[in-house]
Amino acid sequence: MGIKWHQRRKLLTSAFHFNILKQFSHTIIEQTEGLLGFVQAELGSPRTDLVPIITKATLRIMCETSMGTSLREGTESKKYFSALHTIGYCIVNRMIRPWLYPDGIFYLSAFWRMEKSALKYLHNFTNQVIQERKFCKATNEKVNDGSEVHGQKKKQAFLDLLLVNERDNKIDENGIREEVDTFMFEGHDTTAMALCFMIMRIANESIVQNSILEELQRIFGNDSHRQVTFEDLCEMKYLECCIKESLRLYPSVPFIARHINEDVTLGGYRVPAGTICQINVFDIHRDEAVYPDPERFMPERFLNGKRHPYAYIPFSAGPRNCIGMKFAMMELKVVMCGLLRRFRLEPVTRPADVRFTGDLVLRAAHPLYVRFVSRDSSSSDC
Structure with missing residues (x-):
C-alpha cells in the first residue's frame, strides 16, 4: 500500500502545480456566481440552512474541476449526492461496530449491501465520464490544451491530467x-462543511466580518463589477487568517490515523511498530497551552504566531498531508469573498449552540442557519 501511495503521490503532485490551480480558479469563480444567485433568491428569509446550498455548490465545483462535467439539477445530482453520503454512512457504522471488522461478517450485513449498491452507481458514473472524455480526445476535440472546440474554450479538468x-x-x-x-x-x-462552519461563525463575529470587508475593499476599490482574479486571492491575507482560525475550531477532518512503522515513544510510553495511532485533530486545536482562550475566534493568531508545526493540522502534516490543500484554500477564499462582498451575514445559529455528530467529516447535529442581507448598491461581488 505504501508503494502504491508513493507512486500515485508522485504522479499527482503535478496536478496541483501553480499554473494548474490558476486554471481551476476560473471554474471555481464561475460556479461561485451560481451560488451567489441562489443566495440572492433567499434574501428576505429570516434564516437560511447553509448545508444544502453550500454542499450543492461544492459538489458542482468538484464535478467541473475533477471530471470536467456538470451534474444536471434534479435526479442525477440527488442520486450522486446520496450515493456519496451512503458510502460515508456505511464506513462510519462499520468503524463503530467491531464485530463488522472481519470482511466475512461485514459482507453479510445490510451496510455492505447499501455500500455495494452506492459504489456500483458511483463507479458506473465515473467510468462513463472517463469514456466520454477519451472519446473527445480520440475525435480530436482537445479538452486540455486551451484550444477551442465548437467556438468554446474547453476547461481544464483533473481527469484530463x-x-x-x-x-x-x-x-x-x-x-x-x-x-x-x-x-x-x-x-x-x-470543503462544504468548512464553509458552513465559517459562514456561521463569521455571522457571529461582526468585528471580524467588518475587517474582512475592509480588506476586500482595499483590493477591489470602488469597482463593483470587477471579477476576482487569481492574483487578488494572494492579497487576501486577513481572510486567509480567518479561514485558518475557522479550520482550527472546526477542522473538516476531526481525526486522522497513522500506521506506525517503527517503535516510538509518546508521552513517556513506548508505542510499538505496527500500531495504528489515532490523532485527535479537534482536541489538538483546542490545546490551551498552544491557543490561549481556545474557544475564542481570533484570526490574529495566524498573523505572526509561531507554534509547533504539528499543533495546527487541519490538512494533516508530513509526507501524507492533504495534496489538495492549496486547492481547498483557493475555493474557500473565492466563495467567502463572493458572499461577503455581496451580502452581510447575520447570526441565527450561535456557536455555543452547535452540537457535533460522528461522521467521516465534522458535522453539526442540527442545521446551521444564518441570515443573508444584501449590501448597498455600492458593494461589489466576486
Whole structure:
C-alpha cells in the first residue's frame, strides 16, 4: 500500500502545480456566481440552512474541476449526492461496530449491501465520464490544451491530467477512476462543511466580518463589477487568517490515523511498530497551552504566531498531508469573498449552540442557519 501511495503521490503532485490551480480558479469563480444567485433568491428569509446550498455548490465545483462535467439539477445530482453520503454512512457504522471488522461478517450485513449498491452507481458514473472524455480526445476535440472546440474554450479538468498519464502508461483506467472518485468524495464534503462552519461563525463575529470587508475593499476599490482574479486571492491575507482560525475550531477532518512503522515513544510510553495511532485533530486545536482562550475566534493568531508545526493540522502534516490543500484554500477564499462582498451575514445559529455528530467529516447535529442581507448598491461581488 505504501508503494502504491508513493507512486500515485508522485504522479499527482503535478496536478496541483501553480499554473494548474490558476486554471481551476476560473471554474471555481464561475460556479461561485451560481451560488451567489441562489443566495440572492433567499434574501428576505429570516434564516437560511447553509448545508444544502453550500454542499450543492461544492459538489458542482468538484464535478467541473475533477471530471470536467456538470451534474444536471434534479435526479442525477440527488442520486450522486446520496450515493456519496451512503458510502460515508456505511464506513462510519462499520468503524463503530467491531464485530463488522472481519470482511466475512461485514459482507453479510445490510451496510455492505447499501455500500455495494452506492459504489456500483458511483463507479458506473465515473467510468462513463472517463469514456466520454477519451472519446473527445480520440475525435480530436482537445479538452486540455486551451484550444477551442465548437467556438468554446474547453476547461481544464483533473481527469484530463490523469488521461495524459494513462497514455504514458503511468496509470491504468482503474487507477484513474480511483483517483477521480477520491478527489470527488474527499473534496466536496470537507470543503462544504468548512464553509458552513465559517459562514456561521463569521455571522457571529461582526468585528471580524467588518475587517474582512475592509480588506476586500482595499483590493477591489470602488469597482463593483470587477471579477476576482487569481492574483487578488494572494492579497487576501486577513481572510486567509480567518479561514485558518475557522479550520482550527472546526477542522473538516476531526481525526486522522497513522500506521506506525517503527517503535516510538509518546508521552513517556513506548508505542510499538505496527500500531495504528489515532490523532485527535479537534482536541489538538483546542490545546490551551498552544491557543490561549481556545474557544475564542481570533484570526490574529495566524498573523505572526509561531507554534509547533504539528499543533495546527487541519490538512494533516508530513509526507501524507492533504495534496489538495492549496486547492481547498483557493475555493474557500473565492466563495467567502463572493458572499461577503455581496451580502452581510447575520447570526441565527450561535456557536455555543452547535452540537457535533460522528461522521467521516465534522458535522453539526442540527442545521446551521444564518441570515443573508444584501449590501448597498455600492458593494461589489466576486
